[in-house]
Amino acid sequence: MxxxxxxxxxxxxxxxxxxxxxxxxxxxxxxxxxxxxxxxxxxxxxxxxxxxxxxxxxxxxxxxxxxxxxxxxxxxxxxxxxxxxxxxxxxxxxxxxxxxxxxxxxxxxxxxxxxxxxxxxxxxxxxxxxxxxxxxxxxxxxxxxxxxxxxxxxxxxxxxxxxxxxxxxxxxxxxxxxxxxxxEALRSLKGSPNRRKTYGRGADLIGAKLKGADLRGANLRGAYLIAADLRGADLRAADLIGADFRDTDLRGANLTESIFLTQAQVNAAKGDMTTKLPPSLIHPAHWSSLE
Known part of the structure; x- marks a missing residue:
């Protein structure tokens, strides 16, 4: 995509x-x-x-x-x-x-x-x-x-x-x-051995341990991801509209083709230069102090 x-x-x-x-x-x-x-x-x-x-x-x-x-x-x-x-x-x-x-x-x-x-x-x-x-x-x-x-x-x-x-x-x-x-994304992932649970709209994932999770194509609309550990997670084609990323750890996460991600959500999260973002978004300046 x-x-x-x-x-x-x-x-x-x-x-x-x-x-x-x-x-x-x-x-x-x-x-x-x-x-x-x-x-x-x-x-x-x-x-x-x-x-x-x-x-x-x-x-x-x-x-x-x-x-x-x-x-x-x-x-x-x-x-x-x-x-x-x-x-x-x-x-x-x-x-x-x-x-x-x-x-x-x-x-x-x-x-x-x-x-x-x-x-x-x-x-x-x-x-x-x-x-x-x-x-x-x-x-x-x-x-x-x-x-x-x-x-x-x-x-x-x-x-x-x-x-x-x-x-x-x-x-x-x-x-x-x-x-x-x-x-389309999920069709390409059918049978993938690394797939984890698919979460739904408004999921309560506050503080969730999702390091390295394969969340491609997940529906995370309005999900509560406050302080969740998403280090190294794959969020390509995941719908992130309205998801709460306050203090979410996105270091090493791949969000390059995520859906409806905004700069405000990125700004609220924690990350570093290994966090992969869509081309329309930038790494917040305060992330450098977290590295």
Whole structure:
């Protein structure tokens, strides 16, 4: 299986870069719009719409280089899929909420909706690259185009959008594409002596000992893999959408052709340069300190 992008007319080739966060073009929306509670991920409580105490006047983080040391690892794993710059520069035309405070409430409400849409664009553009899913290419392309159209709605229309219902509709297509990819992978593995138990959607694998496991073609959608040992595991063609990788040990694991893996999931895990990732993702900087 290849992760090379199938031409969709929208997010093809390098244009998938539009779905990667560009903090320089954003008005610190993830630092102001979203809430978080004091926990292992965040050192303080912050309400939705309340700018973080570390957000500077230029919308930069005042402690960006020390987030993990200061108790904010949750900030380092977050990914808006480019929604921040879309809301800042397109939806609101480059007018920031500090210079125009009357826009703040609406901008903060629009941001999480846009984030959902951009995440769907990431998954749909990836699904279009799956050769086994070519039979549903028209449906995937149509969903991609409709999702992209929604990202250009006016603020009021975005706030009124039932994004949960829309996600459910798109998810049905993503599940179908996943099943086609995994079915092909599993056919090639039939009779493999190294196959282990096949896990299902939402599996509780917290702290699981899966070192060297053959998980090719596994359905791990929404699986709880917190602190699981996946060193040297083979996750090619495994569906990882929504899987919780917090503190998962991925050293030496092969995720090159995994399905619907995101940078945020990778950022939440532990790994090193022996961890094999899809070409669209990168090794997080903090992994170097773990080697």
């Amino acid at each position: 290849s992760n090379n992008q199938e031409s969709s007319g929208l997010f093809q080739g390098g244009s998938r870069l539009l779905l990667q966060a560009d903090c320089e073009a954003c008005f610190g929306l993830c630092c102001a719009a979203l809430p978080f509670s004091a926990s292992a991920d965040f050192a303080i409580d912050k309400a939705a719409g309340q700018p973080c105490q570390n957000l500077q006047p230029d919308f930069r983080c005042g402690v960006h280089g020390s987030l993990r040391q200061l108790g904010f690892p949750g900030c380092t794993v977050y990914d808006c899929f480019g929604a921040g710059q879309q809301v800042s520069q397109v939806t609101f035309g480059g007018q920031d909420w500090r210079q125009a405070p009357e826009t703040a409430k609406q901008m903060f409400e629009v941001f999480p909706v846009m984030r959902h849409l951009h995440e769907l664009l990431w998954y749909l553009s990836e699904a279009l690259s799956f050769p086994p899913a070519r039979v549903m290419r028209d449906a995937l392309r149509s969903a991609l185009e409709e999702t992209e159209r929604l990202t250009h709605l006016a603020p009021d229309s975005l706030i009124e959008l039932d994004v949960a219902e829309y996600r459910a509709d798109v998810n049905a297509l993503l599940v179908e594409a996943s099943e086609l990819v995994r079915a």
